[in-house]
Amino acid sequence: MAVAAAQKNREMFAIKKSYSIENGYPSRRRSLVDDARFETLVVKQTKQSVLEEARARANDSGLESDFIQDTAPFGEDQHDENKNVQSEADADGTIKSDEDYTLTEEEIILQNAAGESAEAEKAIQKAALLLRMREGMGTLSRILKVIDNYKGCVEHLETRPSQEAGIQFDALVKVSMSRSNLLQLIRSLRQSTSFAGVSLLSDNISNKTPWFPRHASDLDSCNHLMTKFEPELDMNHPGFADKQYRERRKEIAEIAFGYKYGDPIPSIVYLETENSTWQRVFNTVLELMPKHACREYKAAFGKLQAADIFVPHRIPQLEDVSNFLRKHTGFTLRPAAGLLTARDFLASLAFRVFQSTQYVRHANSPFHTPEPDCIHELLGHIPLLADPSFAQFSQEIGLASLGASDSEIEKLSTVYWFTVEFGLCKENQQLKAYGAALLSSIGELLHALSDKPELRPFEPASTSLQPYQDQEYQPIYYVAESFEDAKDKFRRWVSTMSRPFEVRFNPHTERVEVLDSVEKLETLIWQLNTEMLHLTNAVNKLRGSQFE
Numbered sequence: 001m002a003v004a005a006a007q008k009n010r011e012m013f014a015i016k017k018s019y020s021i022e023n024g025y026p027s028r029r030r031s032l033v034d035d036a037r038f039e040t041l042v043v044k045q046t047k048q049s050v051l052e053e054a055r056a057r058a059n060d061s062g063l064e065s066d067f068i069q070d071t072a073p074f075g076e077d078q079h080d081e082n083k084n085v086q087s088e089a090d091a092d093g094t095i096k097s098d099e100d101y102t103l104t105e106e107e108i109i110l111q112n113a114a115g116e117s118a119e120a121e122k123a124i125q126k127a128a129l130l131l132r133m134r135e136g137m138g139t140l141s142r143i144l145k146v147i148d149n150y151k152g153c154v155e156h157l158e159t160r161p162s163q164e165a166g167i168q169f170d171a172l173v174k175v176s177m178s179r180s181n182l183l184q185l186i187r188s189l190r191q192s193t194s195f196a197g198v199s200l201l202s203d204n205i206s207n208k209t210p211w212f213p214r215h216a217s218d219l220d221s222c223n224h225l226m227t228k229f230e231p232e233l234d235m236n237h238p239g240f241a242d243k244q245y246r247e248r249r250k251e252i253a254e255i256a257f258g259y260k261y262g263d264p265i266p267s268i269v270y271l272e273t274e275n276s277t278w279q280r281v282f283n284t285v286l287e288l289m290p291k292h293a294c295r296e297y298k299a300a301f302g303k304l305q306a307a308d309i310f311v312p313h314r315i316p317q318l319e320d321v322s323n324f325l326r327k328h329t330g331f332t333l334r335p336a337a338g339l340l341t342a343r344d345f346l347a348s349l350a351f352r353v354f355q356s357t358q359y360v361r362h363a364n365s366p367f368h369t370p371e372p373d374c375i376h377e378l379l380g381h382i383p384l385l386a387d388p389s390f391a392q393f394s395q396e397i398g399l400a401s402l403g404a405s406d407s408e409i410e411k412l413s414t415v416y417w418f419t420v421e422f423g424l425c426k427e428n429q430q431l432k433a434y435g436a437a438l439l440s441s442i443g444e445l446l447h448a449l450s451d452k453p454e455l456r457p458f459e460p461a462s463t464s465l466q467p468y469q470d471q472e473y474q475p476i477y478y479v480a481e482s483f484e485d486a487k488d489k490f491r492r493w494v495s496t497m498s499r500p501f502e503v504r505f506n507p508h509t510e511r512v513e514v515l516d517s518v519e520k521l522e523t524l525i526w527q528l529n530t531e532m533l534h535l536t537n538a539v540n541k542l543r544g545s546q547f548e
């Protein structure tokens with residue numbers, strides 16, 4: 001019961017998606033908790049206000065309806081005396097106010113795209129319009145004339161009898177014209193009573209792909225918190241009744257809110273209680289790891305110990321860990337204020353950036369906590385991020401998430417959940433843990449390896465559909481044939497995702513490029529050829545030296 005209630009409570013606050021710029025948010029926030037409360041409202045209101053703003057802008061531009069002016073209103077013969085009000089009177093005689101022009105999301109995207117710069121406004125845009133024509137085919141010739149007046153080119157025209165009462169025909173018109181003219185055209189058509197509807201269809205509105213972070217510095221604008229487990233909001237949270245703990249959390253969250261790409265991660269002077277929580281978990285992990293952790297985890301763990309980063313008596317500083325990872329796999333860390341939305345969290349992996357919390361779980365619950373803390377990130381995630389093959393794999397997941405649909409993000413994060421967070425694998429017929437949330441939670445690790453939970457073979461297609469909760473131990477775990485097998489299967493499944501474009505990370509610029517032109521592909525092929533040449537040379541040199 002308590003679980004269900006808490007889940008509901010959290011769902012009320014949870015923000016499911018997105019890069020915050022895309023949603024119109026300012027990038028940084030002052031208070032974790034106020035923010036969290038505020039954001040649920042904002043999510044609802046943002047769309048509304050963006051729509052209103054765009055509408056106001058469209059109305060402010062003082063455009064006349066060229067459609068009406070240039071072509072004479074439809075049916076002018078019959079309604080001559082009404083000519084002046086034609087553009088405002090609807091078929092049933094009601095006045096069309098500006099409120100009636102509901103801008104669709106496509107139009108807002110178009111408007112935003114046009115508003116980016118003078119060139120962007122003039123850029124030629126392909127678009128498909130669906131016009132619901134109240135009257136006969138005669139309307140078509142007028143439409144074509146208006147498009148011509150706006151210097152548009154009609155690329156495709158199709159009509160069909162309408163299914164709806166009061167509408168004679170639907171016309172699908174594909175045009176290419178400058179963005180600003182396209183916007184005016186739509187507005188113009190809307191003002192005519194000859195149409196029961198004018199809509200811009202989504203698939204053609206933009207030759208651009210959706211917004212997503214293109215450079216590691218764009219992550220400054222994401223960082224979106226999921227208001228899930230919060231000591232302030234959740235009665236089940238171990239820190240709910242501990243004022244001091246909550247203050248401490250706020251203090252540490254401020255670092256993440258203030259952080260910008262390129263900054264060194266500020267170090268934290270951890271309290272004695274915090275270090276001793278770390279020590280308890282660290283020592284237990286050390287004890288259980290040889291028997292229960294997968295090989296790759298153990299190997300990387302050893303390197304972190306050798307570098308003096310993993311020591312029992314103090315919590316490692318994120319900056320030191322980040323520098324260590326950079327040297328091994330090119331991964332770096334960014335401080336995060338709490339649980340991020342799956343979209344923002346996965347996006348950072350595309351840049352080989354791992355968003356890491358910096359606060360420590362409550363001292364009363366060292367062996368399991370309902371939200372990620374730095375002990376989870378450090379003991380759970382960091383070792384594998386120092387493994388080159390796993391690092392590569394993590395980045396691929398991140399790249400696959402960029403611009404993916406909400407339902408794909410949901411599936412991706414579910415598979416991520418059952419592998420990277422809670423994955424089990426076989427090693428010489430023995431069950432081993434590779435999931436970070438198992439390796440950072442002794443309680444859950446022992447539960448996973450007991451006979452209590454259900455174990456299922458890992459198959460991304462079905463695993464991606466399995467609902468889960470994240471407050472208590474998992475009732476189901478997925479077991480891969482081996483750690484390699486988990487990565488292989490996940491990778492192959494990711495490549496079946498339906499996103500209509502491919503992206504590539506350029507490590508020199510830390511930029512994600514959309515592979516949407518022959519030129520870009522040619523440059524890449526040239527780079528690969530150069531690399532092939534070096535590799536072939538290396539092979540030849542080694543072969544040659546064998547015979548010396």
Ligand SMILES: C[C@H](O)[C@H](O)[C@H]1CNc2nc(N)[nH]c(=O)c2N1
Pocket residue numbers: 336338339340341342345346355356357372412413416417421
């Ligand atoms: C992608 C998936 O949802 C995953 O569980 C993410 C969500 N957000 C996160 N946010 C933080 N800060 N740390 C994490 O480990 C995760 N994990």
Ligand SMILES: N[C@@H](Cc1ccc(O)cc1)C(=O)O
Pocket residue numbers: 367368369370371372373375376421437440441470
């Ligand atoms: N349960 C994990 C922490 C965690 C919580 C929620 C998550 O989504 C991930 C990790 C631990 O105790 O270490």
Ligand SMILES: [Fe+2]
Pocket residue numbers: 372376380381421436437
């Ligand atoms: Fe995690």
